[in-house]
Amino acid sequence: MPAIDVVEWTDFTGEEIVRRWPAYGQANIHLGSQLVVRESQNAVFFRDGKALDVFGPGRHTLVTANLPLLDRLVNLAFGGATPFQAEVYFVNLRTFTNLKWGTAVPVIFRDSELQTVRLRAFGMFTMRVVDPQLFVNKVVGTEHRYDTESVAGWLRDFIVARFNDMLDETLDTVLDLPGRYDEIGAATKARLTQDFRNYGMQLEDFLIDAITPPDEVVEMIDQRAAMEAVGDLSRFTRYRTAQAIGDIARAEGGGGVAATGAGLGAGIGLGATMAQLMGQSLTPQQQVQPGVTGAAATTCPNGHVVPVGAKFCPQCGAQIPAPATACPNGHPVPPGATFCPECGAKLR
Secondary structure, eight states, rough: OOOOEEOOOOOOOOOOOOEEESSSOOOEEEEEEEEEEEEEEEEEETTTEEEEEESSSEEEOOOEEEEEEETHOOOOOOTTOOEEEEEEEEEEOEEEEEEEEOOOOEEEEEEEETTTEEEEEEEEEEEEOOOOOHHHHIIIOOOOOEEEEHHHHHHHHHHHHHHHHHHHHHOOGGGGGGGHHHHHHHHHHHHHHHHHTTTTEEEEEEEEEEEEEOOOHHHHHHHHHHHHHOOSSSHHHHHHHHHHHHHHHHHTTTTTTSEEEEEEHHHHHHHHHHHHHHTTTTTGGGGOOOOOOOOEEEEEETTTETTTTOSTTTOOOOEEEOOOOOOOOBBBBBTTTTBBBTOOOBBO
8 A cells, every 4th residue: 555645635515524534444654744734624643543643724744743652653663754554534623504403393391371382493503623532532433524414413412402401491481482582592502512512512603593383372372362452352342343334334325235125124124133233232322323333322112223313213113202311300311211310200
């Protein structure tokens, strides 16, 4: 096997973290050969399975001055020219970005308001190698190539485990999630820092893109938000009822179902039905005149709702008595009353 004079490596993919040279076995290297390490690299030099040194950026001449252990490992009987077998692990020290993480299965979260909720989460992180020799010994082993796909795969397990812990410690309910992403992300990153250092790496950034509950939980949250937006349910019911009656009135005035003789009767009956339904949610003083949104109304002697100011009932034709404003004894009475609420005097 010929001896090697120059040892170097260039990553053309941008994804490799470690490249072993040679890919398999060992290569013959002369003392005095050149080791070229680029600015973003370190080179870990091995012989007989033992790391002899870590070389930083630059051109290094392989001699016993920078590899002192070779004095005992290499026969120098021929003036240091004797080739020896060794291997070099080039380690890429740049920051690797856009690494993805996510929960493979939903995380069970005990919510203070929604009880138990299943959550999925995903995001990204960036990392770099800070201790090349530790990283090679603990992570790479004897593999000839180690890339971001390889490292991100097992790092996700650490991330998801720590994320689950932080979620329980920093969050009470998923209703508070929109304003807690940064807090949860910072807490998870702090917990992961030591895990990364144990393998010679540094976690640069950790981001949470989304934490999402199942669709049925999202629908329940939307319904709850809608109820909160309604506020006073009785007032909202009165408003929607009056709005519906106004729509019917506009349809009649624009040639709707009441434009013909038969339609007129149907329109009057529908208006009366809506007025009765609305009356169930209103006090007598709050009843609405059919066909006129928001206007007050009274009743005929037969109990039908009629507009204020009408002289005859539009349903039975009964004459409408003039509204009384005071009883014979001078007590004020509400419109449409038959007896005085204070003294009982008959008004009509």
